[in-house]
Amino acid sequence: MPLLTMKDICKSFSGVYANDHINLSIEEGEIHALLGENGAGKTTLVNILYGLYEADSGEIFWNGEKASFRSPADAIRAGIGMVQQHFSLVRNMTVLDNVILNLPGNAAFLKRKEAGEKFARLAAAHGLLVDPGAVVADLTVGEQQRVEILKALYRNVKLLILDEPTAVLTPQETVNLFQVLRSLAGEGYAIIIITHRLSEIMEVTDRVSILRSGRKVAELDTASTDVHELSRHMIGHDIDEMPPPDIPPREAPMLRLDSVSLERKRLAQPLHDIRFSIRKGEILGVAGVEGNGQKELAEVICGIRRHTSGTIFLEDADISHLGVRPRYEAGIAYISDDRQGDGLVPDMNITENLALRAYGKPPMARHGLVDARAMSKVAAEKTQEYQVLASGRSGAATPVRLLSGGNQQKLIIARELEEGGKLIVACQPTRGLDIGASEFVHQKLRAWRDAGKSVLLISADLEEIRMLSDRVAVLFGGRVVGVLTREEASVQALGLLMGGVTAAAAEGAGA
Amino acid sequence: MISIQKRSAVSLRQKLPKQAVAILAALVVGALVILLFGHNPLAVYKEILSGALGSRYSRAQTIETLVPLLIMALGVTICYKIKFISIGTEGQLYIGAMFATYIALHLKGLPGPILLPLMLLASVLGGGLWCLLPAFLKVKFDTNETLVTLMLNYVAIKFITYLQYGPWKDPNVIGYPVIPQFTKNAILPDVLGIHAGWIIALALLVLTTVMLYRTKLGYKITVLGENPATARYAGFGTMKLTLLATFLGGGLCGIAGFIQASAIENSLTASISGNLGFTAIVVAWMGRLKPLPIAGFGLFVAVLIQGCAYLQISMGISHFMANVIQAIILFFILGSDFFINYRIAFRRAGEVTA
Ligand SMILES: Nc1ncnc2c1ncn2[C@@H]1O[C@H](COP(=O)(O)OP(=O)(O)OP(=O)(O)O)[C@@H](O)[C@H]1O
Ligand SMILES: [Mg+2]
Numbered sequence: 014m015p016l017l018t019m020k021d022i023c024k025s026f027s028g029v030y031a032n033d034h035i036n037l038s039i040e041e042g043e044i045h046a047l048l049g050e051n052g053a054g055k056t057t058l059v060n061i062l063y064g065l066y067e068a069d070s071g072e073i074f075w076n077g078e079k080a081s082f083r084s085p086a087d088a089i090r091a092g093i094g095m096v097q098q099h100f101s102l103v104r105n106m107t108v109l110d111n112v113i114l115n116l117p118g119n120a121a122f123l124k125r126k127e128a129g130e131k132f133a134r135l136a137a138a139h140g141l142l143v144d145p146g147a148v149v150a151d152l153t154v155g156e157q158q159r160v161e162i163l164k165a166l167y168r169n170v171k172l173l174i175l176d177e178p179t180a181v182l183t184p185q186e187t188v189n190l191f192q193v194l195r196s197l198a199g200e201g202y203a204i205i206i207i208t209h210r211l212s213e214i215m216e217v218t219d220r221v222s223i224l225r226s227g228r229k230v231a232e233l234d235t236a237s238t239d240v241h242e243l244s245r246h247m248i249g250h251d252i253d254e255m256p257p258p259d260i261p262p263r264e265a266p267m268l269r270l271d272s273v274s275l276e277r278k279r280l281a282q283p284l285h286d287i288r289f290s291i292r293k294g295e296i297l298g299v300a301g302v303e304g305n306g307q308k309e310l311a312e313v314i315c316g317i318r319r320h321t322s323g324t325i326f327l328e329d330a331d332i333s334h335l336g337v338r339p340r341y342e343a344g345i346a347y348i349s350d351d352r353q354g355d356g357l358v359p360d361m362n363i364t365e366n367l368a369l370r371a372y373g374k375p376p377m378a379r380h381g382l383v384d385a386r387a388m389s390k391v392a393a394e395k396t397q398e399y400q401v402l403a404s405g406r407s408g409a410a411t412p413v414r415l416l417s418g419g420n421q422q423k424l425i426i427a428r429e430l431e432e433g434g435k436l437i438v439a440c441q442p443t444r445g446l447d448i449g450a451s452e453f454v455h456q457k458l459r460a461w462r463d464a465g466k467s468v469l470l471i472s473a474d475l476e477e478i479r480m481l482s483d484r485v486a487v488l489f490g491g492r493v494v495g496v497l498t499r500e501e502a503s504v505q506a507l508g509l510l511m512g513g514v515t516a517a518a519a520e521g522a523g524a
Numbered sequence: 525m526i527s528i529q530k531r532s533a534v535s536l537r538q539k540l541p542k543q544a545v546a547i548l549a550a551l552v553v554g555a556l557v558i559l560l561f562g563h564n565p566l567a568v569y570k571e572i573l574s575g576a577l578g579s580r581y582s583r584a585q586t587i588e589t590l591v592p593l594l595i596m597a598l599g600v601t602i603c604y605k606i607k608f609i610s611i612g613t614e615g616q617l618y619i620g621a622m623f624a625t626y627i628a629l630h631l632k633g634l635p636g637p638i639l640l641p642l643m644l645l646a647s648v649l650g651g652g653l654w655c656l657l658p659a660f661l662k663v664k665f666d667t668n669e670t671l672v673t674l675m676l677n678y679v680a681i682k683f684i685t686y687l688q689y690g691p692w693k694d695p696n697v698i699g700y701p702v703i704p705q706f707t708k709n710a711i712l713p714d715v716l717g718i719h720a721g722w723i724i725a726l727a728l729l730v731l732t733t734v735m736l737y738r739t740k741l742g743y744k745i746t747v748l749g750e751n752p753a754t755a756r757y758a759g760f761g762t763m764k765l766t767l768l769a770t771f772l773g774g775g776l777c778g779i780a781g782f783i784q785a786s787a788i789e790n791s792l793t794a795s796i797s798g799n800l801g802f803t804a805i806v807v808a809w810m811g812r813l814k815p816l817p818i819a820g821f822g823l824f825v826a827v828l829i830q831g832c833a834y835l836q837i838s839m840g841i842s843h844f845m846a847n848v849i850q851a852i853i854l855f856f857i858l859g860s861d862f863f864i865n866y867r868i869a870f871r872r873a874g875e876v877t878a
Contacts, residue, residue, distance in 0.1 A: 316759065317756055317757060317759075336761070337756070337757070337758070338758075338759035338760075338761070339759075340759075341759060349757060351753075354753055355751070355753035355754050355756065355757040356754070356757065357751075357754065358747055358750045358751040358754050359750075359751065360750050361746065361747070361750055365743070365746075368743070369747065369754065369757075370758065372740060372743050372744075373740050378740050381740055382734075382738050382740075383738060383739060383740055383742075385738075
């Protein structure tokens with residue numbers, strides 16, 4: 014008897030099916046992947062299971078009994094836990110308090126000591142290392158994820174759902190997570206994992222269900238399939254290998270940072286003496302373990318944060334003292350990696366979000382008045398070109414919080430890749446995108462480069478960095494610890510630098 | 525077990541009957557209270573309506589209540605749009621009125637068509653600055669604007685009293701301290717039998733609507749309120765924008781003060797607001813921060829206020845009781861907001877299947 018069976022699950026949003034008669038069944042100890050393009054309906058399906066949405070029709074059997082979960086509390090009580098695409102931790106509370114928050118058995122006084130012991134036991138048993146006394150806001154994304162998992166385990170779940178857990182992890186953290194998942198499966202836990210990375214599916218899962226436009230098109234045994242078959246089921250054709258870049262960059266620098274530092278009190282990661290330049294027609298990759306100054310570097314270049322010393326040149330003009338807006342006008346665009354945080358306004362619609370940069374200029378605005386029709390026209394063109402998929406009839410009037418994660422990402426990219434730009438700071442540009450959409454974005458960045466413009470590609474995905482970049486800079490502890498050419502940038506070389514082992518240090522150790 | 529869940533999306537179809545139901549429920553509960561007081565609810569409601577709309581005079585009174593109510597509701601709406609939760613409408617009204625009064629008393633030689641616009645501008649400046657102060661404290665020192673604006677209400681009212689007893693006391697009135705009456709050129713003229721404040725209110729309704737939905741400024745204000753991080757990302761200059769929006773919001777409340785002082789009291793006293801400032805906050809929320817619904821609810825509330833005031837005369841119901849009826853109706857309409865956006869699920873504890 015399977016642990017979970019979902020039968021003929023249907024869910025539509027304003028008349029369009031997000032889930033169309035989906036069947037799924039999962040055994041104890043099984044790791045089951047959900048794969049599918051952006052907007053295929055993966056998150057919707059697990060949200061139904063977790064009690065966040067109510068299915069229009071269909072049945073759920075849990076341990077062989079018919080069940081219906083009308084809220085996450087229901088699901089958790091039955092034994093289903095979920096780590097959502099966007100975490101739901103209380104940021105200024107401690108890890109332990111987050112874990113015991115809202116437990117059904119809580120009396121008026123919390124038994125922190127007891128809870129702490131149980132927490133420590135669970136953490137040790139599953140290799141989920143976090144300090145229970147730390148405040149969540151101070152944790153890295155990887156650690157926050159571990160807290161979410163512990164929170165579920167603490168509630169004695171049998172089935173754990175993870176929605177794109179690896180999108181926010183470093184390669185090393187991904188390896189750790191997979192170890193944890195395997196050990197959990199070994200103990201009989203069932204796991205549903207959503208990911209766009211085919212290699213990860215091959216590595217960690219037992220079975221794969223593939224969704225396409227709300228329908229389940231295939232269910233395969235991982236052992237007897239390969240990435241080519243997966244991608245054929247998913248997008249209808251095989252993945253194309255990307256051609257290597259051909260046009261060499263020009264000599265003239267586009268952007269130059271001259272010993273730029275960002276050193277203030279209470280800064281998560283200061284930047285120290287950053288020097289590098291990006292030439293015209295060049296993609297400069299920035300590799301590094303997340304939290305080593307990537308976000309700070311991006312924000313300093315875009316003017317969101319003011320650096321405290323040093324100089325930034327754009328095409329030989331000193332832009333150090335310009336604010337965000339003038340720098341954008343001068344040609345610096347920015348794809349943020351935090352779509353719900355600063356990249357988008359979740360409660361405003363697609364049209365309004367696309368207008369964020371150009372709202373003030375013709376055709377969108379004249380004499381201080383905005384032209385709604387012109388905005389809609391631009392939105393129609395952009396959503397078409399970038400295939401931003403909004404469900405239902407409201408189209409471009411849909412609030413972006415209702416878009417699937419990948420479609421939100423496409424929206425930011427569509428907005429930032431503007432004609433007039435010169436340099437784009439692209440932070441995790443393909444995070445959460447399906448392989449087809451990722452390929453599309455890579456092509457766009459290449460085309461941008463081939464037009465003599467520049468890209469600063471900040472990514473946690475080494476494959477992406479190595480595939481696109483002309484040169485790769487490595488950030489460690491807020492410093493650039495090395496700049497490698499395309500040829501030098503092997504995974505090993507990058508890996509060493511990302512761990513803070515510079516060539517000099519390595520030699521020192523060898524001698 | 526009872527749990528409260530946020531509804532995923534609220535369609536207009538879902539919303540309209542609920543708001544109708546809310547008003548109906550409010551009237552029913554109001555009726556029960558009236559019964560409790562020993563009156564006939566239907567008769568009372570009829571009297572409220574006729575008291576507010578029954579005659580030319582009462583209609584004019586209702587409009588004159590609506591004018592400051594609407595203007596201040598629009599003012600706080602601008603503040604709320606950027607999540608600046610001000611409850612300083614009263615204070616801004618008084619300081620606006622004070623600035624206008626200063627002009628009225630010191631430049632009384634000017635002809636009306638010059639003096640009145642000057643008074644209006646002064647009131648914007650006064651109300652705007654009184655709102656800018658807490659905004660400045662918030663952006664600089666991260667103070668809580670709700671507390672600060674509340675305190676500033678008391679400061680403003682006490683300051684008016686001080687002026688009345690001290691420096692601005694009319695030397696020609698003996699015995700009772702008052703601020704001098706305005707000269708005729710400082711008093712808003714009547715247009716169609718109602719003081720010209722209604723034209724100002726109407727103009728501000730249009731201007732605020734256009735500003736919020738059609739201008740670059742309005743777009744920026746919306747983005748800043750919905751997600752400040754995105755506003756910084758786009759380089760909106762969030763600090764300046766906050767100060768500008770709060771100045772405008774306070775400025776509107778100041779205009780209400782100018783109108784009350786000039787057209788209603790023909791002078792400045794510490795009671796020109798009639799507590800309309802706080803009611804305006806209720807109206808802004810009822811209208812969900814959208815100008816047209818605000819105007820609609822504003823009219824409803826003005827009718828209620830005016831009609832209840834009339835109850836005392838027509839049916840001998842004390843104005844305390846009238847206030848209770850009024851408060852219950854407002855409470856129920858605001859409460860309906862909750863039921864429109866959330867649903868309550870009833871379930872037995874531990875139940876999994878349903
Ligand atoms: N609450 C909602 N209201 C309206 N439409 C919705 C809602 N939730 C999801 N959708 C729509 O349903 C479709 C499926 O969305 P879902 O989030 O399940 O996709 P997904 O497979 O998780 O995609 P991604 O890989 O991009 O995260 C999308 O078109 C999305 O816009
Ligand atoms: Mg998703």
